[in-house]
Amino acid sequence: MKRLNYPFTNEAVRELKVGDQVLISGTIYTGRDAVHKYLHDKNECPVDLKNQIIYHCGPVIVKNEETGKYKVMAAGPTTSAREEPYQWEVMRDHGIVGVIGKGGMGQKTLDGCQKYGCVYLHAVGGAAQVLAENIDEVKNVYLEELGAPEAIWELEVTDFPVVVTMDSHGNSLHAEVLDSSRNIFEELIKDK
Amino acid sequence: MTNEENLSKSTFELLKKTTSELPSDVTKVIKETKARENDGSTAQYAMDIIQKNLDLASRNQRPICQDTGTVLIYVDHPVGFSQKKFTQIAEKEIVKATQAGFLRQNSVDPITGQNKGMNIGPGHPAIHFHEHDKDTVTIKMMLKGGGCENVGAQYALPYTTLNAGRDLSGVRKVILEAVLKAQGKGCSPGVLGVCIGGDRGSSFMESKNQFLRRLDDVNGHKELRDLEEDILESANKLGVGPMGFSGNTTLLGCKIGMLNRLPASYYVSISYMCWAYRRQGVELAKDNTISKWIY
Numbered sequence: 248m249k250r251l252n253y254p255f256t257n258e259a260v261r262e263l264k265v266g267d268q269v270l271i272s273g274t275i276y277t278g279r280d281a282v283h284k285y286l287h288d289k290n291e292c293p294v295d296l297k298n299q300i301i302y303h304c305g306p307v308i309v310k311n312e313e314t315g316k317y318k319v320m321a322a323g324p325t326t327s328a329r330e331e332p333y334q335w336e337v338m339r340d341h342g343i344v345g346v347i348g349k350g351g352m353g354q355k356t357l358d359g360c361q362k363y364g365c366v367y368l369h370a371v372g373g374a375a376q377v378l379a380e381n382i383d384e385v386k387n388v389y390l391e392e393l394g395a396p397e398a399i400w401e402l403e404v405t406d407f408p409v410v411v412t413m414d415s416h417g418n419s420l421h422a423e424v425l426d427s428s429r430n431i432f433e434e435l436i437k438d439k
Numbered sequence: 440m441t442n443e444e445n446l447s448k449s450t451f452e453l454l455k456k457t458t459s460e461l462p463s464d465v466t467k468v469i470k471e472t473k474a475r476e477n478d479g480s481t482a483q484y485a486m487d488i489i490q491k492n493l494d495l496a497s498r499n500q501r502p503i504c505q506d507t508g509t510v511l512i513y514v515d516h517p518v519g520f521s522q523k524k525f526t527q528i529a530e531k532e533i534v535k536a537t538q539a540g541f542l543r544q545n546s547v548d549p550i551t552g553q554n555k556g557m558n559i560g561p562g563h564p565a566i567h568f569h570e571h572d573k574d575t576v577t578i579k580m581m582l583k584g585g586g587c588e589n590v591g592a593q594y595a596l597p598y599t600t601l602n603a604g605r606d607l608s609g610v611r612k613v614i615l616e617a618v619l620k621a622q623g624k625g626c627s628p629g630v631l632g633v634c635i636g637g638d639r640g641s642s643f644m645e646s647k648n649q650f651l652r653r654l655d656d657v658n659g660h661k662e663l664r665d666l667e668e669d670i671l672e673s674a675n676k677l678g679v680g681p682m683g684f685s686g687n688t689t690l691l692g693c694k695i696g697m698l699n700r701l702p703a704s705y706y707v708s709i710s711y712m713c714w715a716y717r718r719q720g721v722e723l724a725k726d727n728t729i730s731k732w733i734y
């Protein structure tokens with residue numbers, strides 16, 4: 248088990264390899280479809296994403312009207328593939344060092360990870376309660392006008408569990424597993 | 440309470456349990472799966488997190504997954520039961536469950552993109568009625584998320600890419616290809632519901648009906664039973680593993696049914712259910728209180 252603690256750095260991320268089980272502690276920012284489109288359209292980002300981690304997540308969050316505090320009810324990852332056209336740009340233009348999501352991403356992102364020093368961290372899809380439990384606090388919200396699931400939520404997490412499935416050295420577990428399972432598949436369906 | 444109030448209450452109870460607790464046949468297989476993965480592997484790590492998630496959700500009565508999916512309801516009822524009234528009650532309870540955070544706001548108009556936030560609209564919830572000879576009412580419910588729905592597939596045989604003909608060997612090839620293509624994207628380890636035959640619509644419908652069977656249910660049809668076992672074993676050899684991290688478990692189960700086909704067509708429809716296999720059911724007493732949990 249490895250740890251990735253805030254403040255995150257390029258160097259720390261370069262240490263991580265495909266298959267590593269990692270616990271993340273510190274600040275992370277949610278961002279999904281609307282945020283990626285927003286940044287792609289060259290809008291100014293309301294937070295400095297340099298050396299930060301983006302989490303592909305549309306959380307269920309409720310606001311306590313009395314205290315004004317937010318509480319995370321469920322916060323599992325959403326499918327990352329939809330951000331494939333934009334993710335590498337966010338690495339280049341904003342200097343993020345990590346992306347958390349599910350399902351993996353493609354070659355553009357993998358190349359971006361290598362070039363700009365970033366890593367793809369796979370959370371367990373569907374594990375909404377475990378992941379919500381590891382979120383200690385909602386520190387802030389930006390671009391709330393995009394709607395709660397699409398806004399940028401600044402979250403404080405402790406021991407947030409993920410697996411490195413794409414590292415900054417050009418390796419992708421998704422590509423490896425696809426290759427090896429395809430070979431086995433070819434064997435399994437051979438006409439006898 | 441009146442019978443109608445009882446029906447509302449029973450429906451709400453069913454919704455609440457379906458979203459927060461997996462049926463025992465599924466939790467049992469998930470436990471076995473965990474034991475089958477190698478110590479220290481990422482596969483086992485994923486299964487540990489899944490197990491922890493199930494414990495938390497059931498203890499705190501919260502949604503297992505934030506994608507609470509399509510609400511599928513199957514009602515078996517005697518003659519004289521009002522389908523219209525039940526539909527109204529079910530819709531009302533779904534709105535309540537959504538407001539209480541048991542269901543996510545999940546029903547979107549595909550033309551306008553509007554989400555009214557109440558989970559009610561054309562096609563949702565999906566309620567299927569069936570009149571039977573018994574004098575009891577049973578309601579079965581499933582929540583099926585979008586991630587796993589997206590990796591479902593329908594094949595028309597012959598499928599030349601794989602040299603898959605119109606026989607069980609051809610059927611086997613396309614089912615395995617669907618598992619290969621899904622990789623971990625449907626939140627594996629998953630369960631397959633398959634229908635051989637039918638038309639495009641009835642075939643997909645029947646593939647989903649297969650999810651109403653318990654995982655330990657034994658198929659009464661010998662050829663299909665053998666195929667179910669073969670698919671489960673073969674798919675797990677693929678090594679896709681939980682979440683596609685690689686590992687020994689890619690599928691938790693496979694259930695296959697059949698419908699007659701037209702001479703000109705031969706469909707194989709494959710529905711994929713993620714590990715968050717939310718299925719519950721109740722039998723109602725005369726006054727519509729819950730007399731028995733089915734699964």
Ligand code: SF4
Nearest residue numbers: 373504584586626713
């Ligand atoms: S596929 Fe299932 S477990 Fe995964 S996010 Fe969707 S509903 Fe949740």
